[in-house]
Amino acid sequence: MLIDSTYFQNSNIIANTNEPDPDSKMANVLSLMIARAEKEVLSFAFGVKMWRDFKPFIENGISDTTPEIYRDIIEGKDYVIDGKDCFWQGLIQEDTKESLLADYVYCVYHTENVTQTGEFGETILDAKVGRKVSSVPKITKVWNRFIEKLHGGVRSNPNGFTMEGKPYWNVRGGRDYYGVNAKYGEVSLVQFLLDNKDAYPLVDANYRRFGEFQNEFGI
Numbered sequence: 001m002l003i004d005s006t007y008f009q010n011s012n013i014i015a016n017t018n019e020p021d022p023d024s025k026m027a028n029v030l031s032l033m034i035a036r037a038e039k040e041v042l043s044f045a046f047g048v049k050m051w052r053d054f055k056p057f058i059e060n061g062i063s064d065t066t067p068e069i070y071r072d073i074i075e076g077k078d079y080v081i082d083g084k085d086c087f088w089q090g091l092i093q094e095d096t097k098e099s100l101l102a103d104y105v106y107c108v109y110h111t112e113n114v115t116q117t118g119e120f121g122e123t124i125l126d127a128k129v130g131r132k133v134s135s136v137p138k139i140t141k142v143w144n145r146f147i148e149k150l151h152g153g154v155r156s157n158p159n160g161f162t163m164e165g166k167p168y169w170n171v172r173g174g175r176d177y178y179g180v181n182a183k184y185g186e187v188s189l190v191q192f193l194l195d196n197k198d199a200y201p202l203v204d205a206n207y208r209r210f211g212e213f214q215n216e217f218g219i
Helices: 025-046 048-057 068-075 100-112 136-151 189-195 207-212
Strands: 077-081 084-088 115-118 121-124 167-171 174-176 185-187
Touching: 025 048, 025 100, 025 136, 025 189, 048 068, 068 189, 077 189, 084 189, 100 136, 136 189, 185 189
Parallel strands: 084 185
Antiparallel strands: 077 084, 115 121, 167 174
16 A cells, blocks of 8 residues: 555544554554555556556555556656646655545544444534534545645636536636646646556546546535
């Protein structure tokens, strides 16, 4: 896997990840959530075929045999397009312990743990220390950051579909049938892949499918 418990501190804190855990319950839960996040996010960004090709190189950390094109995805790369500088920061920033994957896990974890399943159904967790406050604003902030890192510059959530089933977006009184709003400077994972699709022959470059990535958190 690309990330571990050290990525869940500071603004992305998940409680008890570094506390004594004799039964490894929390560690196992987090490990499964990370594996799930990598599959869901990267198979979405890459397409299934490229994800299956990429996955063996990260199953036990980053393999020494990882191809350079995949290391560029993991570690980041600077490139020039249309004479303008672009910067993909990478799936992980090891020095600052940041990752769009960690953002995704944070949102999923805290959304799934707002309530607790008990004998009589779902109950709100009782705060032992401090006072209860809504987690929605913070989850929203992290979710929006995740979306920007994942496919900023490529429109999602279309306003409707044509009779042929193709999505469209209402933009400034008109309609956008293409869905790409390219950025320069710091770019998202999806824009990096589309800008460099010749280097990634396995990538599913049908960016219109990104309208399918729905906001599951009600925010």
